[in-house]
Amino acid sequence: MIPREVVVVAEHVAGELSDITLEMLTCAREVAFPLGWHVTCLILVDDPKPFQALPLASDRTLIVTDAPLGSFNPAAYTRVLLHLLKDLSPRLVLLGNTSVGMDLAGTLSLGLGAPVVSGCTRIRGEGERLSFTSKLCGGKLLARTDVGDGLAIALVMPGSYNRELGMVDRVPPVEIRASPVSLEALPVRFLELVEPKTEDVDITKVPILVGAGRGIQSRENLKAVEDLAEALGGAVCATRPVVDQRWLPRTRQVGRSGMTVKPRLYLALGVSGAPEHVEGMKGSDLIVAVNTDPDAPIFETAHYGTTVDVLELLPFLTERIRASRGR
Amino acid sequence: MKIAVILRQVPDVVQELVIAADGRSLAKDELTYITNEGDEHALEEALILKSRHAATVTAVSVGGDEARDALATAVAKGADEALLVSIPLERRGDNHGLAAYLAPAITSGGYDLVLTGVWAADQLDAGLAGLLAVQLSFPYVGGLTAVAVEPAGNRATVHKEFPGGRLGVMEVSLPAVLGIQSAEQPLRYASVSKISQAKRTMQVKEFRGSLPNVEGVHVSRLTKPEASAKADMLQGDASRVAETLVRILRERGLV
Numbered sequence: 032m033i034p035r036e037v038v039v040v041a042e043h044v045a046g047e048l049s050d051i052t053l054e055m056l057t058c059a060r061e062v063a064f065p066l067g068w069h070v071t072c073l074i075l076v077d078d079p080k081p082f083q084a085l086p087l088a089s090d091r092t093l094i095v096t097d098a099p100l101g102s103f104n105p106a107a108y109t110r111v112l113l114h115l116l117k118d119l120s121p122r123l124v125l126l127g128n129t130s131v132g133m134d135l136a137g138t139l140s141l142g143l144g145a146p147v148v149s150g151c152t153r154i155r156g157e158g159e160r161l162s163f164t165s166k167l168c169g170g171k172l173l174a175r176t177d178v179g180d181g182l183a184i185a186l187v188m189p190g191s192y193n194r195e196l197g198m199v200d201r202v203p204p205v206e207i208r209a210s211p212v213s214l215e216a217l218p219v220r221f222l223e224l225v226e227p228k229t230e231d232v233d234i235t236k237v238p239i240l241v242g243a244g245r246g247i248q249s250r251e252n253l254k255a256v257e258d259l260a261e262a263l264g265g266a267v268c269a270t271r272p273v274v275d276q277r278w279l280p281r282t283r284q285v286g287r288s289g290m291t292v293k294p295r296l297y298l299a300l301g302v303s304g305a306p307e308h309v310e311g312m313k314g315s316d317l318i319v320a321v322n323t324d325p326d327a328p329i330f331e332t333a334h335y336g337t338t339v340d341v342l343e344l345l346p347f348l349t350e351r352i353r354a355s356r357g358r
Numbered sequence: 359m360k361i362a363v364i365l366r367q368v369p370d371v372v373q374e375l376v377i378a379a380d381g382r383s384l385a386k387d388e389l390t391y392i393t394n395e396g397d398e399h400a401l402e403e404a405l406i407l408k409s410r411h412a413a414t415v416t417a418v419s420v421g422g423d424e425a426r427d428a429l430a431t432a433v434a435k436g437a438d439e440a441l442l443v444s445i446p447l448e449r450r451g452d453n454h455g456l457a458a459y460l461a462p463a464i465t466s467g468g469y470d471l472v473l474t475g476v477w478a479a480d481q482l483d484a485g486l487a488g489l490l491a492v493q494l495s496f497p498y499v500g501g502l503t504a505v506a507v508e509p510a511g512n513r514a515t516v517h518k519e520f521p522g523g524r525l526g527v528m529e530v531s532l533p534a535v536l537g538i539q540s541a542e543q544p545l546r547y548a549s550v551s552k553i554s555q556a557k558r559t560m561q562v563k564e565f566r567g568s569l570p571n572v573e574g575v576h577v578s579r580l581t582k583p584e585a586s587a588k589a590d591m592l593q594g595d596a597s598r599v600a601e602t603l604v605r606i607l608r609e610r611g612l613v
Contacts (some may be wrong), residue, residue, distance in 0.1 A: 088440040130501030137488025147484040169371040173578040218497035227523030288519040336589030347600035
């Protein structure tokens with residue numbers, strides 16, 4: 032018999048499910064419902080309390096408990112998952128395309144003999160076949176892939192599914208089990224969780240943000256970006272490559288591993304629009320993108336765009352805004 | 359301590375990407391290759407570790423001729439050894455095959471740490487680092503922004519990124535494979551003269567194994583995202599665009 036179950040491997044931090052978990056549940060429902068399959072939300076944790084009464088959009092919630100599962104530990108997770116997934120023998124396992132899911136995919140793939148499709152923005156069941164759409168090359172390309180009839184593992188791109196639909200108005204049956212395998216002598220230990228420092232500007236609270244991307248080219252050019260932000264009464268934030276260069280502190284990073292912002296205006300300067308960044312700013316009220324590459328994926332998210340050179344545009348824009356404000 | 363860094367050549371996504379006539383791959387003639395950005399960060403982190411400990415860094419470059427250039431750059435930056443792993447272009451995107459191919463080359467080196475980028479721009483299956491760790495029976499943690507090795511050299515303390523700017527501090531037994539998200543410091547640059555000098559003087563070892571027959575993910579269609587949701591593009595030169603933009607912002611009460 033062909034397995035007819037989708038398992039969502041939940042992500043959680045500090046006793047709370049991460050958004051990606053709810054997005055994956057929405058994805059799982061979308062695949063499972065038309066095919067009459069079941070959805071299991073699998074939560075690995077030390078204390079089941081915060082999770083056992085959640086109205087998740089799954090047919091059941093399976094909570095597996097053991098002390099080392101309190102915080103994410105790839106060695107503990109893979110040990111439990113390899114055991115459980117062999118037992119459950121689902122058709123599809125969903126992981127987040129996140130620093131958690133990416134740690135698990137390789138071990139699960141080789142341990143279970145299952146292919147992995149990463150960067151998934153859409154998964155469909157066509158008859159009994161599964162077809163995947165993935166983003167790659169910084170969001171510039173979409174790949175349609177299909178896999179065989181056995182178990183497949185998919186990494187779901189954050190922000191691809193509606194997280195609100197991951198919760199419903201009833202609590203599904205909940206089963207709590209102790210870990211089926213010993214988690215002694217793990218090669219990885221979780222020591223502590225460090226919260227971000229907020230002594231700098233809190234970019235999640237600023238109504239106007241000017242986002243600097245790689246197209247800004249140098250630290251020197253940031254001055255013009257800061258001038259513009261000041262003229263607008265906003266703050267400068269940045270993409271990962273700019274922060275990696277240490278042109279701006281980590282607290283200014285927008286995107287998957289940085290902050291999620293929803294300002295009234297987001298001005299994206301020299302930002303290509305890689306999915307990791309877009310995820311953190313696509314909820315902004317008004318998005319204006321400046322990038323010389325007309326194929327830059329940022330133009331799919333922006334409301335207004337221009338391909339003029341950002342370094343040429345900056346002085347004109349700052350001057351006109353100053354003039355407009357002075358009036 | 360012995361550290362290996364795996365450097366992959368991937369399409370430069372800043373350049374225009376042309377889909378080949380088969381509709382399932384990129385047109386090879388139109389591609390520019392660069393070293394995967396995450397792998398560059400892995401090299402930087404390895405060189406940072408080398409500056410703190412008595413370590414040797416082996417740059418392992420995967421690909422064809424362009425992979426040789428990546429080796430010269432790595433040596434110019436401070437890598438001690440250069441290992442070229444020749445692999446045909448069309449197999450490079452499949453990390454399952456690549457991990458199986460690389461495993462014997464890495465095993466024979468007896469490394470304490472294997473570092474590579476947590477992600478590659480053209481990847482469609484699981485990450486190389488995690489797959490390689492399974493092949494080597496080493497532990498794996500990825501998404502890292504810092505690595506510190508204990509003086510005894512049998513454990514590393516790493517910083518792993520979580521959403522919302524949080525960091526997890528973890529301890530990993532060595533030998534291990536680590537997936538680097540970004541190095542602790544900005545990438546160092548190697549001057550053109552240093553790179554050309556490395557090209558002339560470096561000793562490149564070559565590894566050629568038999569390609570494993572691993573069934574990967576089958577791409578049925580490659581497309582560019584649809585332009586339906588495209589931004590309203592503002593026309594004209596910089597001055598004109600600035601004028602239009604300020605009008606839009608003013609209409610919305612933003613200036």
